[in-house]
Amino acid sequence: MSANPAIGGRPKFWVAGDWNALFGFGTNILVNVLVLTGLLRFVLKMPEQLVFGRILPALGLMLCLSTGYYAFLAWNLARRTGRTDVCALPSGISVPHMFVVTFVVMLPIKLATNDPMQAWEAGLTWVFIQSFVLMAGGFIGPYIRKITPRAALLGSLAGISITFISMSPAAQVFSTPVIGLVCFAVILANWFGGARYFGGVPGGLVAIAVGTLIAWGSTAIGLDYGDLTLAKLGASVSNFGFSVPLPAWHHTFDGFKYLGVILVTAIPFGIYDLIEALDNVESAAAAGDSFPTTRVLTADGVISLIGCLMGNPFINAVYIGHPGWKAMGGRIGYSAMTGIIVLVLTWFGIIAVISALIPVVAILPILLYIGMLIGSQAFQESPHRHAPAIVLALLPQLAAWGKTQIDNALGAASTTAAAVGSAKLAQVGVLYDGLATLGGGATLAGIILGAITVYIIDRAFEKAAAFAMAGTILTFFGFIHGAEGIGINRSPTVAISYFGVAAILFYLARYAEFHPAALDLHEVAAEAD
Structure with missing residues (x-):
């Protein structure tokens, strides 16, 4: 400097x-x-x-x-x-x-x-x-x-x-x-x-x-x-x-x-x-x-x-x-x-x-x-152990981009994914519904998934559970994982899934035992200092 x-x-x-x-x-x-x-x-x-x-x-x-x-x-x-x-x-x-x-x-x-x-x-x-x-x-x-x-x-x-x-x-x-x-x-x-x-x-x-x-x-x-x-x-x-x-x-x-x-x-x-x-x-x-x-x-x-x-x-x-x-x-x-x-x-x-x-x-x-x-x-600017969380945070944007490419291609052929049918697309390996759900609200979804993973890696399970609950609320109101925009009960299945993740993480925070080799606690302490 x-x-x-x-x-x-x-x-x-x-x-x-x-x-x-x-x-x-x-x-x-x-x-x-x-x-x-x-x-x-x-x-x-x-x-x-x-x-x-x-x-x-x-x-x-x-x-x-x-x-x-x-x-x-x-x-x-x-x-x-x-x-x-x-x-x-x-x-x-x-x-x-x-x-x-x-x-x-x-x-x-x-x-x-x-x-x-x-x-x-x-x-x-x-x-x-x-x-x-x-x-x-x-x-x-x-x-x-x-x-x-x-x-x-x-x-x-x-x-x-x-x-x-x-x-x-x-x-x-x-x-x-x-x-x-x-x-x-x-x-x-x-x-x-x-x-x-x-x-x-x-x-x-x-x-x-x-x-x-x-x-x-x-x-x-x-x-x-x-x-x-x-x-x-x-x-x-x-x-x-x-x-x-x-x-x-x-x-x-x-x-x-x-x-x-x-x-x-x-x-x-x-x-x-x-x-x-x-x-x-x-x-x-x-x-x-x-x-x-x-x-x-x-x-x-x-x-x-x-x-x-x-x-x-x-x-x-x-x-x-x-x-x-x-x-x-x-x-x-x-x-x-x-x-x-x-x-x-x-x-x-x-x-x-x-x-x-x-x-x-x-x-x-x-x-x-x-x-x-x-x-x-x-x-480069995150701890090495958080690399898996970064990869997961990337995925919603990749899904959103892929869905956009599919929509544009079908539009050029004067049709839509709904007209073709998700089942037919799935037969050729195009998982359209999954891309739409994963890529809904991609920026915010990536942050939620990345934060959950970071806190799991760092054994901060209560914080991970809190972000999973945030994912529940954001999904319920359509801010993430929804194709229809904001509203009420937009993606109930995904919202319930996030709630289940939150419950598991909260349980682990209270009662789980961990293998000492799973995380370098000295690395965490050094970074905290």
Whole structure:
């Protein structure tokens, strides 16, 4: 750990490593902005004036506020501790929610009404409700984090990193290997291997430049990499202009007429955001930077609320990946500068030009790198004996990802799992019902299963029983292991099963005898000290 001579000195806003983190994190944000722009334009068929004139400027404002605030938290931590290695929490659009609000909330309303404005208003209301869930959760989050083992929190997070963060970029990298693998090698050599390029030019920038050159060079000789054409690039310039976000609170409240549809997903996904933010704060603490949990969670809610009241239907979230940006040298400035750059790109309509110029596959290897780093952190930052708990905590995310792949494949064939039948799927080894049950509320389910296992390993059977009872309650009300959303008695069989686990563990806590070789008690005592 590096430290300033005097505690309370003025930390540096920018260091050399911030360049690497800026291009890495900045391109991560850019990919997400490009994806959501495509969802708005080509899935929801929203008019370009609404997308580039209202939604993206409000999104840019939200991201600038978010990255600026977390840069301030890092600056304040560095000033108080005198450390020079503090790295700001990354933040941006919540990627899972980006698809949920598009396909589960806005698209059905767009198809039912044929009115993109009403779909937009429903999205704003969805974020409005989630914002208050996050703000309320900010006050209970520290207690959840205090009683939950690190292996459970990081294990569930690793499940997200392996599935929803890494698998799609990895598949796209290998679908277009001439660009993807080359760019991936450039990034790995720089960020893992320490290789320097051209006098210290950031590896992320080199990878994007190399990928773009390969893509346009291939296009010039008649190959198709990323559907890049000069005609589309020229047409993208028409979106240049200056647009500032305008108040949209009347649109937000107009969306309350769809409250019944919205509540089904807004509350459980608000809780998902709360748990994921706790995971990411714990991940940052494991990397050496402890931020105040309440201030982080409530800030997510407040910033998302401001964004939706200005016209942005996508929620803000603390991102997975803090250890990755810190490992490549990021400190404070990378976060704030990312927000400023995104503000410029969205307020001046430059996003359309970038999407027509840079192939997405040149950017995706950066997400794959982050997924690798976070997946490995769960094992590196937890006691070795907790490794089985981490593996168990991964499984709900793997199940959720697998179910998503099955649903998408069947949807492409214009059918569903219900139409095909679970029995027929089971005959070919596709255990759809089991995946749906295991993957329901995957983030929270992973934490519960991981915590139970950690406390069993540590012989803290009463604590394990308490988490099993929490699993009973969460399952009964549909927060985990349920496919129908929150409610009452959603998965009674699973709830009863958790109750049985709790009863057994409580009995063992009172009456069981244990083999002394089953656990290295000296290791436990040393870690407690």
